[in-house]
Amino acid sequence: xxxxxxxxxxxxxxxxxxxxxxxxxxxxxxxxxxxxxxxxxxxxxxxxxxxxxxxxxxxxxxxxxxxxxxxxxxxxxxxxxxxxxxxxxxxxxxxxxxxxxxxxxxxxxxxxx
Amino acid sequence: xxxxxxxxxxxxxxxxxxxxxxxxxxxxxxxxxxxxxxxxxxxxxxxxxxxxxxxxxxxxxxxxxxxxxxxxxxxxxxxxxxxxxxxxxxxxxxxxxxxxxxxxxxxxxxxxxxxxx
Numbered sequence: 742x743x744x745x746x747x748x749x750x751x752x753x754x755x756x757x758x759x760x761x762x763x764x765x766x767x768x769x770x771x772x773x774x775x776x777x778x779x780x781x782x783x784x785x786x787x788x789x790x791x792x793x794x795x796x797x798x799x800x801x802x803x804x805x806x807x808x809x810x811x812x813x814x815x816x817x818x819x820x821x822x823x824x825x826x827x828x829x830x831x832x833x834x835x836x837x838x839x840x841x842x843x844x845x846x847x848x849x850x851x852x853x854x
Numbered sequence: 855x856x857x858x859x860x861x862x863x864x865x866x867x868x869x870x871x872x873x874x875x876x877x878x879x880x881x882x883x884x885x886x887x888x889x890x891x892x893x894x895x896x897x898x899x900x901x902x903x904x905x906x907x908x909x910x911x912x913x914x915x916x917x918x919x920x921x922x923x924x925x926x927x928x929x930x931x932x933x934x935x936x937x938x939x940x941x942x943x944x945x946x947x948x949x950x951x952x953x954x955x956x957x958x959x960x961x962x963x964x965x966x967x968x969x970x971x
Contacts, residue, residue, distance in 0.1 A: 784962050784965070785945070841887065842897075842899065845896050847895075
């Protein structure tokens with residue numbers, strides 16, 4: 742079965758420090774990967790998609806097929822980045838099942854002042 | 855707010871009772887999804903609709919669970935004879951359903967918390 746692994750349940754950094762949230766996937770084929778974020782008392786929302794290769798709120802994520810990883814990075818963390826972060830991917834690209842996502846267990850990021 | 859809305863936001867029920875959750879997707883979104891999330895876990899896919907057709911159901915969706923989307927707009931998720939293991943957050947999401955525009959981007963509601971006592 743396709744899996745997404747986020748090895749860290751908790752991650753704490755100080756404001757201004759670099760942060761990296763790890764995500765590894767087991768996927769046969771071309772993966773389409775996402776990072777979703779949930780801020781306190783807010784709904785789960787898309788942060789970024791690997792296919793668009795964009796930077797959102799200073800975050801980037803690079804797909805490394807060799808290491809089957811899609812780590813989320815930010816060079817200088819801010820207090821408002823404190824949230825739950827989920828890595829996710831669909832079971833297959835295209836077809837009738839896209840939109841169905843497999844989520845990792847999530848990483849709680851705390852950025853201390 | 856034109857996002858996905860869910861009702862009720864919280865529900866406490868006694869074991870054995872039936873509960874129903876409603877989801878109103880973003881207007882004109884063809885696809886609607888139900889997920890379940892328990893504490894310490896990421897959301898888990900339950901089922902999804904393309905318009906009014908239920909196209910896929912997870913093995914997590916036991917026969918006590920039924921979901922409908924009768925007119926291709928709002929959806930309901932009913933749990934019959936609730937058990938304590940059903941206690942979870944039930945998330946609804948929707949997407950345009952047009953891969954060439956937004957692909958797999960789905961938009962979540964705030965969820966409905968169920969506590970079975």
